[in-house]
Amino acid sequence: MHLLVVDDDPVVRTLLSAILARAGWSITTASSGEEAMERLAETQFDAVLSDVQMPGMDGRELLTRIRGNGSTAHVPVILMTGTSDPALLASLRSEGATASIAKPIDPRNIVEHIRTALQPST
Numbered sequence: 001m002h003l004l005v006v007d008d009d010p011v012v013r014t015l016l017s018a019i020l021a022r023a024g025w026s027i028t029t030a031s032s033g034e035e036a037m038e039r040l041a042e043t044q045f046d047a048v049l050s051d052v053q054m055p056g057m058d059g060r061e062l063l064t065r066i067r068g069n070g071s072t073a074h075v076p077v078i079l080m081t082g083t084s085d086p087a088l089l090a091s092l093r094s095e096g097a098t099a100s101i102a103k104p105i106d107p108r109n110i111v112e113h114i115r116t117a118l119q120p121s122t
Contacts, residue, residue: 001118002026002043006036006050006062007080016049019107020114033057037065040072047117049110052081052092060095067096076117080105 003025007013010031017027028043030036034057036050048066052059059079066072076098081088084102092100098117101109 001046002028003114004028004030004036004039004043004045004048004050006030006033006048006054006059008032008051008054012051016105016110019105019110020049023111023114025114033059033062033065036062040066040069040075045075047076047078047098047114049078049080049114052079060092063092063096078110078113078117 003020005013005016005020005027007016008031013029013031017029020027028039030039032054036048050059050062063077063079066075066077077096078099078101079092079097080101080103082103089100089102099113101113
């Protein structure tokens, strides 16, 4: 399984990459929504894990573009946000996110969210 991790903070990208690689996934990173779209055009990913708050194209716009592209619309997208506001988390899911989680990220929590997102729908 190949995951795309998108975050403008290099420390967060490195940390998430290490956690997810230990869980057995292949990881590619992007530092912006624009770079993520470039990666998505080049490679097929099994899931995208993206921060919401980023300069330029933020996570919400990235989600909209992923869902609007026929070749990526099916890819699970998990959005991470610095707020734990239940209304915002629910809003992100209603906008098409497979899951939305609050930072700071608990390593077990993020792995479980991704495993759940990767399970086939029944």
